Amino acid sequence: KTREWQAMSRDHHLAPFSDYQQLHEKGPRIVTKADGVYLWDSEGNKILDGMAGLWCVAVGYGREELVEAASKQMRELPFYNTFFQTAHPPVLELAKAIADVAPAGMNHVFFTGSGSEGNDTMLRMVRHYWALKGKPNKKVIISRHNGYHGSTVAGASLGGMKYMHEQGDLPIPGIVHIPQPYWFGEGGDMTPEAFGVWAADQLEKKILEVGEENVAAFLAEPIQGAGGVIIPPDSYWPRIREILAKYDILFVADEVICGFGRTGEWFGSDYFGNKPDLMTIAKGLTSGYVPMGGLIVSDKVFKVINEGGDFNHGFTYSGHPVAAAVGLENLRILKDEKVIEQVKAETAPYLQKRLRELADHPLVGEVRGVGMLGAIELAKNKQTRERFPSELGVGMICRGHCFDNGLIMRAVGDTMIIAPPLVISKTEIDELVEKARKCLDLTARAVLV
Numbered sequence: 165k166t167r168e169w170q171a172m173s174r175d176h177h178l179a180p181f182s183d184y185q186q187l188h189e190k191g192p193r194i195v196t197k198a199d200g201v202y203l204w205d206s207e208g209n210k211i212l213d214g215m216a217g218l219w220c221v222a223v224g225y226g227r228e229e230l231v232e233a234a235s236k237q238m239r240e241l242p243f244y245n246t247f248f249q250t251a252h253p254p255v256l257e258l259a260k261a262i263a264d265v266a267p268a269g270m271n272h273v274f275f276t277g278s279g280s281e282g283n284d285t286m287l288r289m290v291r292h293y294w295a296l297k298g299k300p301n302k303k304v305i306i307s308r309h310n311g312y313h314g315s316t317v318a319g320a321s322l323g324g325m326k327y328m329h330e331q332g333d334l335p336i337p338g339i340v341h342i343p344q345p346y347w348f349g350e351g352g353d354m355t356p357e358a359f360g361v362w363a364a365d366q367l368e369k370k371i372l373e374v375g376e377e378n379v380a381a382f383l384a385e386p387i388q389g390a391g392g393v394i395i396p397p398d399s400y401w402p403r404i405r406e407i408l409a410k411y412d413i414l415f416v417a418d419e420v421i422c423g424f425g426r427t428g429e430w431f432g433s434d435y436f437g438n439k440p441d442l443m444t445i446a447k448g449l450t451s452g453y454v455p456m457g458g459l460i461v462s463d464k465v466f467k468v469i470n471e472g473g474d475f476n477h478g479f480t481y482s483g484h485p486v487a488a489a490v491g492l493e494n495l496r497i498l499k500d501e502k503v504i505e506q507v508k509a510e511t512a513p514y515l516q517k518r519l520r521e522l523a524d525h526p527l528v529g530e531v532r533g534v535g536m537l538g539a540i541e542l543a544k545n546k547q548t549r550e551r552f553p554s555e556l557g558v559g560m561i562c563r564g565h566c567f568d569n570g571l572i573m574r575a576v577g578d579t580m581i582i583a584p585p586l587v588i589s590k591t592e593i594d595e596l597v598e599k600a601r602k603c604l605d606l607t608a609r610a611v612l613v
């Protein structure tokens with residue numbers, strides 16, 4: 165069947181973020197089933213999913229409770245909207261359950277079908293907020309180079325991926341970007357701490373350049389995920405908080421990756437001690453079993469929106485009952501099984517310790533990570549942080565070896581990324597690290613000649 169499916173792919177399927185000619189030279193790997201932290205492909209290969217799908221399968225694959233929650237809800241009420249003064253129990257219960265775990269003062273949830281839609285919703289809501297406050301010029305959103313905020317027009321504009329801006333004439337007006345706090349790649353001769361302050365100061369510089377009276381919000385992921393698991397130096401977030409306290413602008417955390425336990429806290433903002441006004445969510449909210457995203461809104465923002473009449477925005481699938489039922493059950497599992505506590509106390513420290521053992525590898529320039537997130541920087545020179553020429557495609561070579569050796573790691577340029585399901589065990593972590601070392605060896609053999 166594999167060949168048949170690959171032919172269907174070639175003839176009919178347009179996969180996301182793909183070079184179609186390249187994809188069909190070999191044909192996609194066909195994933196057919198999953199359980200726990202493992203996937204199986206159509207050739208019967210068992211693969212450890214070091215990426216939890218796309219950073220989303222928090223509670224692991226094959227959770228019958230989620231299947232039950234979905235099928236029960238499908239039988240009772242498979243669909244009804246939340247427009248026109250209607251609602252249904254799962255969406256209300258999920259909104260409450262999210263408010264219960266969200267940072268203090270963040271008690272209101274607008275549901276969407278994805279993280280991208282969450283960021284679109286955010287853009288419209290913050291501009292609406294300022295208009296209601298009599299400051300309609302406050303429209304500009306400042307975000308960061310190499311941040312990822314989705315693939316809709318607003319999401320891709322908010323994101324700082326140059327290769328995305330180049331397609332479709334983006335960003336749309338009113339979105340500007342500042343440098344990312346990526347010390348390994350862009351820190352030059354500065355110490356990480358000095359670089360963290362410098363990178364944060366770029367926010368103030370941009371606010372002054374654009375004019376405080378024109379700035380609506382600053383948007384950032386607590387840790388940039390798709391940009392390469394960019395963990396800011398310790399000096400970064402405290403300095404950003406000082407700057408935000410000086411100016412009257414909103415702070416938005418994109419928690420699509422960091423939210424629901426990935427850092428060992430409920431939200432990445434909790435991990436860093438940040439206090440956002442709005443937070444975008446998706447992925448871990450439903451463990452990816454069904455699509456769902458949203459925007460968590462603080463009491464401060466809600467108060468203004470609440471007094472402002474209609475908020476003319478919404479999606480057919482805003483608060484979809486089946487997604488909401490799955491989300492509720494997923495949050496129940498995270499709480500009842502103390503998944504996040506376990507990550508924080510046991511498995512994340514173990515993963516981080518074991519991952520750092522790879523730093524002695526000749527191909528590895530740096531290993532960094534927080535919670536169930538990790539990055540392995542492949543570099544030509546550990547001391548100078550010199551990279552390999554990009555045309556060598558070292559990251560892609562390594563990703564290929566991983567695929568062939570039963571491990572999913574993602575390559576962002578020459579940065580290898582891991583973000584396994586939160587429920588990964590210590591034995592499975594051992595397997596992940598051992599496979600990663602083997603793949604680094606195979607890659608080194610190909611490039612260090």
Ligand code: PLP
Binds near residue numbers: 277315390446457
């Ligand atoms: N924000 C972040 C931080 C993400 O990582 C992603 C997806 O990877 C998105 C937003 C977009 O979410 P979605 O793909 O559900 O639209």
